[in-house]
Amino acid sequence: MISVIAYGLTLGGILYIISIGFSFTFGTMKIVNYAHALIFTIGGYILYATLPRIGFYPAAVLAATLGVIPIAFIIERFVIRNLYGESVDLTIIATYAVFLIGLDVLKWIWGSNPLQMSDPINKTFTFLGTELPVYRMAVIVIALALAILIEIFLQRSMAGKIVIAGLEDKETVRGLGISVQRYFTMVFIIGSALAALGGVLYAPITVVEPYMGFQILMLSFAVVIVGGLGNWRGTFVAAFFLGMVMSVTGRWWGPASEVAVFAILAVSLLIHPIDI
Amino acid sequence: MPSQPILETRDLSIAFGEYKAVDKVDFLINTGDCAGIIGPNGAGKSTFFNMLTGMYTPTAGAVFYQGVNITRLPVEKRVALGMVRTFQLVSVFDSLTVLQNMIPPVDRFRRQYANKRLFYFGEAESPEVVECCRTWLAKVGIEKRGREMTANLSYGEKRKLEIAMALSLEPKILLLDEPLAGLSDVEIKDVLGLIGGLRGKFTILLIEHKISQIQNLVRRLSVMHEGRMIAQGEPLEIIHDREIRRIYWGAGAE
Ligand SMILES: Nc1ncnc2c1ncn2[C@@H]1O[C@H](COP(=O)(O)OP(=O)(O)OP(=O)(O)O)[C@@H](O)[C@H]1O
Ligand SMILES: [Mg+2]
Numbered sequence: 001m002i003s004v005i006a007y008g009l010t011l012g013g014i015l016y017i018i019s020i021g022f023s024f025t026f027g028t029m030k031i032v033n034y035a036h037a038l039i040f041t042i043g044g045y046i047l048y049a050t051l052p053r054i055g056f057y058p059a060a061v062l063a064a065t066l067g068v069i070p071i072a073f074i075i076e077r078f079v080i081r082n083l084y085g086e087s088v089d090l091t092i093i094a095t096y097a098v099f100l101i102g103l104d105v106l107k108w109i110w111g112s113n114p115l116q117m118s119d120p121i122n123k124t125f126t127f128l129g130t131e132l133p134v135y136r137m138a139v140i141v142i143a144l145a146l147a148i149l150i151e152i153f154l155q156r157s158m159a160g161k162i163v164i165a166g167l168e169d170k171e172t173v174r175g176l177g178i179s180v181q182r183y184f185t186m187v188f189i190i191g192s193a194l195a196a197l198g199g200v201l202y203a204p205i206t207v208v209e210p211y212m213g214f215q216i217l218m219l220s221f222a223v224v225i226v227g228g229l230g231n232w233r234g235t236f237v238a239a240f241f242l243g244m245v246m247s248v249t250g251r252w253w254g255p256a257s258e259v260a261v262f263a264i265l266a267v268s269l270l271i272h273p274i275d276i
Numbered sequence: 277m278p279s280q281p282i283l284e285t286r287d288l289s290i291a292f293g294e295y296k297a298v299d300k301v302d303f304l305i306n307t308g309d310c311a312g313i314i315g316p317n318g319a320g321k322s323t324f325f326n327m328l329t330g331m332y333t334p335t336a337g338a339v340f341y342q343g344v345n346i347t348r349l350p351v352e353k354r355v356a357l358g359m360v361r362t363f364q365l366v367s368v369f370d371s372l373t374v375l376q377n378m379i380p381p382v383d384r385f386r387r388q389y390a391n392k393r394l395f396y397f398g399e400a401e402s403p404e405v406v407e408c409c410r411t412w413l414a415k416v417g418i419e420k421r422g423r424e425m426t427a428n429l430s431y432g433e434k435r436k437l438e439i440a441m442a443l444s445l446e447p448k449i450l451l452l453d454e455p456l457a458g459l460s461d462v463e464i465k466d467v468l469g470l471i472g473g474l475r476g477k478f479t480i481l482l483i484e485h486k487i488s489q490i491q492n493l494v495r496r497l498s499v500m501h502e503g504r505m506i507a508q509g510e511p512l513e514i515i516h517d518r519e520i521r522r523i524y525w526g527a528g529a530e
Contacts, residue, residue, distance in 0.1 A: 168372075171351075173380060175331075
């Protein structure tokens with residue numbers, strides 16, 4: 001039981017870290033960004049590639065997280081920015097194209113075989129008679145710390161207030177003489193770096209492979225919708241809730257875990273349909 | 277000093293598909309003036325404003341601001357030049373407190389748009405910023421509501437907040453799109469008083485449905501009808517113009 005809860009929280013933490021950037025891009029620019037899955041995957045690969053060279057796990061994590069920034073910048077500049085104000089379908093098609101192109105590049109460099117990563121901490125501790133991997137707990141702590149940092153940024157800084165205002169009504173923000181696009185770009189880059197961090201943290205739990213981002217993006221999509229468009233706190237709650245749902249149903253019957261997530265997504269869409 | 281035009285349009289037009297929402301409008305307002313635009317529903321008034329402020333790109337014609345062609349200048353750059361607007365449907369941020377609504381405009385103003393710094397990560401509610409925001413809220417009489425969530429304000433209070441935000445941008449010309457629409461009689465009196473008190477400080481151009489509300493407020497009145505500016509003149513001239521009365525009553529407005 002304890003281990004099911006712990007795994008649910010770990011999954012929730014990873015879902016949160018990945019979804020937050022996706023959520024902001026969706027909420028501010030109304031763009032469903034499939035390229036987010038690519039960034040996530042690239043994060044995993046950079047970790048795989050740099051770890052043997054650097055040798056120090058946290059440094060490799062940092063390298064992967066920061067390493068995607070130039071890529072995110074290029075994607076934002078040449079794809080995302082041109083999709084601003086376009087229909088959601090078009091944003092999906094365009095960013096999906098980026099995802100596929102990136103996927104081929106990854107396959108070309110590393111092949112399509114799954115690459116195994118070992119648990120970087122490789123220690124366990126006993127909690128109420130259950131043995132739990134320290135690494136998974138670390139993931140939860142990182143997710144919580146990020147949530148707090150994001151909350152502080154949004155609540156306490158000028159830039160944060162502008163981002164909140166932009167989530168609600170970007171045209172009005174522009175009407176106040178603020179280049180709101182600039183703030184969206186910043187949020188996009190930070191969100192992408194976090195996606196990469198999500199890939200990095202997830203890699204030792206599963207395997208690194210070209211499609212690892214795809215499945216997780218679907219889950220992330222569910223998190224963002226269930227949490228409410230443009231609602232960063234909702235994203236947080238939904239990530240942990242769905243992580244828990246996956247862990248519990250997965251324990252009972254593996255394939256059911258994703259079905260459960262999408263069932264909840266469907267119910268949430270029935271209760272409050274999104275209109276973009 | 278002879279009055280200089282602050283804002284001028286020539287042949288300004290926009291079509292949505294076949295439909296000409298604004299058609300070849302020549303318009304001029306002088307620096308320091310207070311003018312109104314009236315016209316029935318769907319006449320193209322808001323669309324005209326949207327082209328003045330840069331939200332819509334005209335299909336033809338040009339907009340000049342202080343003699344400079346700004347037809348293609350982005351919205352935020354026009355604000356930096358002193359062109360500020362409010363919206364027909366009050367546009368404030370419900371998810372922030374009243375005081376926090378003032379932060380983005382005040383922030384922009386403090387930094388003087390587009391200076392060296394790309395972003396401002398300073399503390400949002402530093403005593404200095406809060407003080408500045410309160411001063412602006414006081415000017416429209418809602419400083420007591422500062423800590424309230426904006427979603428809890430009445431429509432009239434939101435309108436005042438929107439005007440405070442606009443004022444804090446220190447406009448050279450303020451464009452008000454139906455500032456009285458949806459307000460109670462008391463609130464209308466308040467807001468009319470507020471706008472009256474701003475006359476002479478900067479140029480004001482406002483849209484209104486009913487002539488009677490603003491005939492004593494504005495010095496010049498233009499009439500829009502089916503995308504065209506059909507008359508411009510002093511309020512009394514306009515009110516007594518036969519043709520305009522026919523169109524107006526014909527269109528069902530008062
Ligand atoms: N983005 C748009 N796309 C298509 N048609 C539009 C668009 N914006 C405005 N219109 C059309 O242009 C016409 C003029 O609209 P506008 O809002 O400017 O009228 P208005 O004079 O402000 O009327 P009201 O008094 O009702 O506010 C309307 O028929 C409207 O449907
Ligand atoms: Mg209108």
